[in-house]
Amino acid sequence: MITIRNISFCYPDGNRALNNVTIDVQKGSNVAVVGANGAGKSTLLALIVGLHNLMEGQIEIDGKAVGKGTLEEIRKKVGFVFQNPDDQLFMARVYDDITFGPRNFGYPPEKIKELADNALEIMKIGHLKDRAPHKLSGGEKRNVAIAAVLAMAPDVLLLDEPSSYLDPKSRRNFILAMEQLPHTKLIATHDLDLVLDLCDRVIIMNRGEVVADGAPRELFLNEKLMECSGLELPLSLQTRK
Amino acid sequence: MSKLTDSLNKIQSLEELSDGSTVLHRIHPMAKMITTIFFLVVVISFERHQISGLIPFFIYPILMMAIGEIPYKSVLSRLLIALPFSFFAGLSNPILDSETAFILTGIPVSYGLLSFLSILLKTVLTVMAVLIMVATTPMDQLARQLVRIRVPKIFVMQLMLTVRYLTILISEASSMMNAYHLRSVKQKGIALDHMGTFLGQLLLRSYGRAERVYLAMKCRGFDGDYHFARSHSARTSDLIFCFGLCTSFFIFRWCNLRLIIGRLFGQ
Numbered sequence A: 001m002i003t004i005r006n007i008s009f010c011y012p013d014g015n016r017a018l019n020n021v022t023i024d025v026q027k028g029s030n031v032a033v034v035g036a037n038g039a040g041k042s043t044l045l046a047l048i049v050g051l052h053n054l055m056e057g058q059i060e061i062d063g064k065a066v067g068k069g070t071l072e073e074i075r076k077k078v079g080f081v082f083q084n085p086d087d088q089l090f091m092a093r094v095y096d097d098i099t100f101g102p103r104n105f106g107y108p109p110e111k112i113k114e115l116a117d118n119a120l121e122i123m124k125i126g127h128l129k130d131r132a133p134h135k136l137s138g139g140e141k142r143n144v145a146i147a148a149v150l151a152m153a154p155d156v157l158l159l160d161e162p163s164s165y166l167d168p169k170s171r172r173n174f175i176l177a178m179e180q181l182p183h184t185k186l187i188a189t190h191d192l193d194l195v196l197d198l199c200d201r202v203i204i205m206n207r208g209e210v211v212a213d214g215a216p217r218e219l220f221l222n223e224k225l226m227e228c229s230g231l232e233l234p235l236s237l238q239t240r241k
Numbered sequence B: 001m002s003k004l005t006d007s008l009n010k011i012q013s014l015e016e017l018s019d020g021s022t023v024l025h026r027i028h029p030m031a032k033m034i035t036t037i038f039f040l041v042v043v044i045s046f047e048r049h050q051i052s053g054l055i056p057f058f059i060y061p062i063l064m065m066a067i068g069e070i071p072y073k074s075v076l077s078r079l080l081i082a083l084p085f086s087f088f089a090g091l092s093n094p095i096l097d098s099e100t101a102f103i104l105t106g107i108p109v110s111y112g113l114l115s116f117l118s119i120l121l122k123t124v125l126t127v128m129a130v131l132i133m134v135a136t137t138p139m140d141q142l143a144r145q146l147v148r149i150r151v152p153k154i155f156v157m158q159l160m161l162t163v164r165y166l167t168i169l170i171s172e173a174s175s176m177m178n179a180y181h182l183r184s185v186k187q188k189g190i191a192l193d194h195m196g197t198f199l200g201q202l203l204l205r206s207y208g209r210a211e212r213v214y215l216a217m218k219c220r221g222f223d224g225d226y227h228f229a230r231s232h233s234a235r236t237s238d239l240i241f242c243f244g245l246c247t248s249f250f251i252f253r254w255c256n257l258r259l260i261i262g263r264l265f266g267q
Helices: A041-048 A068-077 A094-104 A109-122 A138-150 A168-180 A192-198 A216-220 A223-228 B003-017 B029-044 B055-067 B072-090 B111-136 B139-148 B153-182 B192-219 B236-254 B257-266
Strands: A002-010 A016-025 A030-035 A056-061 A078-081 A156-160 A184-188 A201-206 A209-214 B100-104 B107-110
Touching (some): A016 A041, A016 A056, A016 A209, A030 A192, A041 A156, A068 A078, A078 B192, A094 A109, A094 A138, A138 A156, A138 A168, A168 A192, A184 A192, A192 A216, A201 A216, A209 A216, A209 A223, A216 A223, B003 B072, B003 B111, B003 B153, B029 B055, B029 B111, B029 B139, B029 B236, B055 B072, B055 B111, B055 B236, B072 B111, B100 B111, B111 B139, B139 B153, B153 B192
Parallel strands (some): A030 A184, A078 A156, A156 A184
Antiparallel strands (some): A002 A016, A002 A056, A201 A209, B100 B107
């Protein structure tokens, strides 16, 4: 589904964010990308949807290479939830924000309504649909941002720090909602307990490189690897260690 | 709550009113827009010394505010922002044009004073009409109607994005102000020494934020063309609303109502 081959990326200020990264993500799988701050997680997700120009290597979604000519098609298939929901929400009403994507894709009004209602239902935020996004709490904004992406009916979900801003109950609702979704998911997060609950595979990154790739429980119990990657054992595993 | 957040809420409050469900809210946006434009043209068309003819037109905003359940305070407070501009624009009229038009209970009223009052009344009427339209019609519906009446799409999109970005800019400035005040407890405003850095930071932050918002829009299929939500199709009631009000404005403007009413009572 997602094929990333030997990609490297350097920001204009000279910061080398990614170095020769190769990853394959199978259709329908839930894959987490973890690592310390500055490991390159967010850059990796941004490159998949073509927010930065790829310098080296290649990214393919369903066999289609990410590039200028294919961006529209790629963005229809891949939904990206930003790290900060304030960057994503800008319309006057939650409902308008959720229908923004489907309207851009030129769907008929009935389909737009169906997609929006479905997204509101999945995230359990129907009661927020007439509210102004800037007046919502951080957690509510996060749920709206996810619903706005779900309304685009993508095949792949890229989630950047999806559990930040969420209270424990909202976090649990988020995990339950994600478990039910058949989408292929690539989740960049620091929430290792969420990875244990939701993901069948984890990729550990450090200074722009993939340092480990495997089952979450197995990798998280590797003390040396975790320490070298600037990570700590998840809370739920600390008592079982 | 900081003053900036307070201002942001005030800006948003008028737009939030447009989510109402009164009869006026349900009228087709195009019908409201045509009626408002016709009202503005008719009000502006009065000669500069005609005041008495403008008075009957106050029925329109008062009636619409009542039907649309728009709080008088929210319209009048915004009217106060616009009034000083026309007040100072017309202030010189009584001085420059001091020729007496008529004597009212022994006090001479000049043509200059009449034109000054006329400017003020026209401002009150036109600003109120526009505010009523904004308070009863969602912003994107208004923008869609502007596109339909052939206003270039690029201007409409600029207007929409400016309105949207205003919220983001103010919330960014508000966060910075809060962070500043929490670390400079004794100071009331921003010190002059820090003003340059503050504004520079605000510019850089808002630029970065604008870029991230734009990227998020692109991720959701934005291709430079704003796709407005469609409104319901026009019904007979919308046509009656538009035609009825425009005809009333026409009668108020070109028929001498005072004379007709006077004759009726005279008989």
